[in-house]
Amino acid sequence: MDSFGKKKRTDLPKNPAKALLASVILLFSMLTAAGCAAAKEEPRTELSVRAQNAYMQLAIDEALEGIGLQHGGPFGCVIVRDGKVVGQGHNRVVKDNDPTCHGEVAAIRDAGEKLGTFDLSGCELYTTGEPCPMCLCACLWANIDKVYYGCTIEDNELIGFRDEDFDELFGGRDAFADYLVCIDREACLALFDAYLHMERTNY
Numbered sequence: 256m257d258s259f260g261k262k263k264r265t266d267l268p269k270n271p272a273k274a275l276l277a278s279v280i281l282l283f284s285m286l287t288a289a290g291c292a293a294a295k296e297e298p299r300t301e302l303s304v305r306a307q308n309a310y311m312q313l314a315i316d317e318a319l320e321g322i323g324l325q326h327g328g329p330f331g332c333v334i335v336r337d338g339k340v341v342g343q344g345h346n347r348v349v350k351d352n353d354p355t356c357h358g359e360v361a362a363i364r365d366a367g368e369k370l371g372t373f374d375l376s377g378c379e380l381y382t383t384g385e386p387c388p389m390c391l392c393a394c395l396w397a398n399i400d401k402v403y404y405g406c407t408i409e410d411n412e413l414i415g416f417r418d419e420d421f422d423e424l425f426g427g428r429d430a431f432a433d434y435l436v437c438i439d440r441e442a443c444l445a446l447f448d449a450y451l452h453m454e455r456t457n458y
């Protein structure tokens with residue numbers, strides 16, 4: 256697994272030219288997000304769209320708080336049950352020196368503690384970036400009903416994260432097309448763009 260990290264870290268946009276290139280690519284992603292998201296997203300009612308936009312905005316706010324505090328990557332997450340937020344968290348890998356403390360894991364821990372149960376059946380999870388294999392499995396272990404994500408695995412890679420490498424270990428994620436649903440990608444790409452232009456610790 257180290258070889259993945261070393262290979263990718265050299266590709267990170269460390270200098271202004273690379274950051275500019277990544278930014279241009281991200282901008283292109285944002286311009287094309289509507290079309291891409293429309294192809295991947297499932298039909299939703301007007302009411303559910305408004306509610307889901309609001310939950311995703313909370314996840315974005317979590318991520319903004321996290322990167323503002325330099326806790327880690329731009330990944331915020333909220334967990335919702337019966338229309339109420341029952342857990343939330345953001346990536347704290349850098350702050351805690353804990354490579355497992357992704358936004359989804361932080362939110363699952365928070366929801367478990369608040370609800371007093373390890374079984375999050377009936378819950379939906381909203382996250383700014385498509386879950387890595389570890390977080391996808393954590394959602395499945397927690398019995399979370401459905402996962403809504405903003406930016407895609409490919410978007411994660413554009414800002415320096417290695418999710419796709421780990422995906423290859425498991426043979427891809429096509430089997431989860433009904434479980435992982437892309438929404439509000441454009442708003443989450445704006446978050447990623449902000450992260451790309453700030454002081455940060457790559458990992």
Ligand SMILES: [Zn+2]
Pocket residue numbers: 357358359386387388389390391
């Ligand atoms: Zn993760």
